[in-house]
Amino acid sequence: MTVYDQSEELKENLPTYLQQEYEAGGYEVIVVDESSTDSTPDVLKLFKNEYQQLYSTFLPKPDRKRFRRKLAFNIGAKAAKNEWLIITEIRNKPANTYILKAINEVLEDDADITLGYVTKKGIRLQPFSSINEVKDHVTRIERKLTIVREGKALNYFWGRYSFIIVKKEKLYDLLNFYEQKIPHRTLPGMRMKIIWKNMLRRSSTTLLVSS
Numbered sequence: 001m002t003v004y005d006q007s008e009e010l011k012e013n014l015p016t017y018l019q020q021e022y023e024a025g026g027y028e029v030i031v032v033d034e035s036s037t038d039s040t041p042d043v044l045k046l047f048k049n050e051y052q053q054l055y056s057t058f059l060p061k062p063d064r065k066r067f068r069r070k071l072a073f074n075i076g077a078k079a080a081k082n083e084w085l086i087i088t089e090i091r092n093k094p095a096n097t098y099i100l101k102a103i104n105e106v107l108e109d110d111a112d113i114t115l116g117y118v119t120k121k122g123i124r125l126q127p128f129s130s131i132n133e134v135k136d137h138v139t140r141i142e143r144k145l146t147i148v149r150e151g152k153a154l155n156y157f158w159g160r161y162s163f164i165i166v167k168k169e170k171l172y173d174l175l176n177f178y179e180q181k182i183p184h185r186t187l188p189g190m191r192m193k194i195i196w197k198n199m200l201r202r203s204s205t206t207l208l209v210s211s
Contacts, residue, residue, distance in 0.1 A: 001088050002059070002072040004034040007043045013093040014043075018051040020100040025053075027100060030079050031090075032072040033058040055079055070175045077171050085171060088163035092118060099123065099208070103165070106206050112170045115161040122209040124156055125165075126201060131173045136190045137161065138177045156202070159194040 003010065010031075017029050029051075033040055035058060044056040057079060059072045077085060084107075094100070095118075103125065107114065111127035113134055128134050137159040155161070166174055182190070 001030070001090055002032045002034055002069065002076070003036065003040055003090055005036045005038045005040060006090055007036070007039040009090045010040060010043045010047070013090050014047055014054075016094045016097060018047065018054055019097050020094070021098045022100050022104075028053045028055055028081060030076045031056045032076045034068065034072055035059060035061045070178045073171065073175055077168060080168060083168055084165060085168050086116075086163055086165050092162050095123070102208050106208065107165065112167055113174065114165040115159075116163040116165060117156045117160075118162040119156065119207075122207055123162075125206045125208065126156075126161075126198075127205075131166075131170050134174075135177050136194050138164075138174065139180050139182060140190055140194065157195050157198050158191070159198060 014029075014031075020027065031044060031054070033044065033056060041058070044054075048054050048056060057075055059068070059075055073087065103116075103123070106125065108127045110129065112130055113128050115126045115128070115134065115137060117124040117126070140159060164174070
């Protein structure tokens with residue numbers, strides 16, 4: 001995950017990431033600080049003293065803000081030791097300490113990428129066999145398009161995912177979508193394509209009850 005001036009969210013949510021009931025040494029939490037101006041570096045330092053699985057690094061302020069997230073995720077990926085990566089945000093607090101184990105038990109090995117949606121009933125996982133299949137989802141989110149009605153019940157149909165599970169070797173292909181410009185005339189078509197695909201694919205997703 002990448003953070004910027006989110007010291008309070010780190011204090012509240014990071015412990016749940018670090019206390020997952022997973023095999024010893026089986027996972028790591030990597031936080032890339034995008035040159036925060038608050039106490040984020042100090043908070044990360046305190047957590048690192050307590051949790052060996054936490055690794056933190058930072059992204060110097062780049063000259064071109066447009067590539068900021070891609071640079072941050074590249075830095076995080078280089079530090080990662082495992083084959084699979086989960087990209088998320090610190091505001092997405094895990095529902096419990098065994099959610100990572102539950103995800104691992106149902107994750108499809110032949111899927112290059114899986115989108116995760118936090119819903120009222122739990123977490124819905126949507127696997128894709130190739131990176132190209134999620135181009136519309138990822139590009140749409142990274143261009144920060146908004147919808148009139150937002151809510152967890154609608155997020156899945158609109159493609160507004162909460163986290164991404166991706167093979168490390170495929171991450172760089174995924175990040176290439178972050179830089180692509182979208183002609184305004186194509187936006188309605190992209191939105192409708194996402195809705196249509198997700199309506200068809202809903203039956204093939206996996207719902208993990210989180211409470």
